[in-house]
Amino acid sequence: MKSKKTAAIIQARMGSTRLPGKVMKNLKAKPVLWHVIERVKQAENIDEIIIATTTHERDKIIFEKAKEWGVKAYRGSEEDVLERYYEAANNYETDTIVRITSDDPLVDPFIVDNLIGCFNDKEYSLVTNSSEEKRTFPIGLDVEIFSFNVLKEAYNNAAEKYQREHVTPYIYENFRNDIYIYHNADDYSDFRWTLDTIEDYKFMKEIYNNLYNGKHNFYFKDIISFLKKNPQIRKINEDIKQKSVKDGV
Numbered sequence: 001m002k003s004k005k006t007a008a009i010i011q012a013r014m015g016s017t018r019l020p021g022k023v024m025k026n027l028k029a030k031p032v033l034w035h036v037i038e039r040v041k042q043a044e045n046i047d048e049i050i051i052a053t054t055t056h057e058r059d060k061i062i063f064e065k066a067k068e069w070g071v072k073a074y075r076g077s078e079e080d081v082l083e084r085y086y087e088a089a090n091n092y093e094t095d096t097i098v099r100i101t102s103d104d105p106l107v108d109p110f111i112v113d114n115l116i117g118c119f120n121d122k123e124y125s126l127v128t129n130s131s132e133e134k135r136t137f138p139i140g141l142d143v144e145i146f147s148f149n150v151l152k153e154a155y156n157n158a159a160e161k162y163q164r165e166h167v168t169p170y171i172y173e174n175f176r177n178d179i180y181i182y183h184n185a186d187d188y189s190d191f192r193w194t195l196d197t198i199e200d201y202k203f204m205k206e207i208y209n210n211l212y213n214g215k216h217n218f219y220f221k222d223i224i225s226f227l228k229k230n231p232q233i234r235k236i237n238e239d240i241k242q243k244s245v246k247d248g249v
Helices: 032-040 057-068 081-091 109-122 148-157 161-165 169-174 198-211 220-229
Strands: 006-011 048-054 072-076 096-101 126-128 144-147 179-181
Touching: 006 032, 006 081, 032 048, 032 057, 032 109, 048 057, 048 081, 057 072, 072 081, 081 096, 081 148, 081 161, 096 109, 096 148, 109 126, 109 144, 109 179, 144 148, 148 169, 161 169, 198 220
Parallel strands: 006 048, 006 096, 048 072, 126 179
Antiparallel strands: 096 144, 126 144
16 A cells, blocks of 8 residues: 655745745855755655745746755646645645745745644645634744645635735635644744744844754754843844735735
8 A cells, every 4th residue: 555645835926025036045055945954954754845836937946056956846727726736735745745845945944744644644635834813833943734635626716816925825715624733832832933034034044044954953942042131133024014825926
């Protein structure tokens, strides 16, 4: 019997309304996307990493770099991200999808592994730590896990534009009673650790300049501890408003 494959699918593109080219901006002389990949590689429960980028000419570099960095890559629709995800998962015969975005260079492999464990044990349609209603983790540590069959149902039935521009709105709306929210004991939902603006980039450079020594050996609790000792760094981007799923890609 064929064993089930769990793949992290990382969506990435050069186009961004607030910070164009952000996934290839450098943190300590390495691109943001490279850091995301290296951190996800540490997750023990991930069998494969797939970069889902677009067919736009400007995203060719992402496709080529993914192969250079030793991970799989797929090119699909720029606007219909749900379709791109579905096609990438289908192309690489993925059973369980771990959704991660390329603008989260502080993604924590231990949190990823914990959520995969929850998904495998509890058999929910979706396991996440990033529910807007019940978030306890910083914005930027977001992980969503679902089966290929659930993704396929969303792909076949999602009709609204915002449901196609993002991957999981249809799942949240139609599997509401079959979603498991993974919580942290302490609430850090007001911490912002994602990369979407120039202020976010300044914040990330401070984190990497202080904690990255050539190895990805700093994680969620290490960053929290550092920011509590250096509250001025957290202030750099704390006033940035997070875009909602209905704001468009």
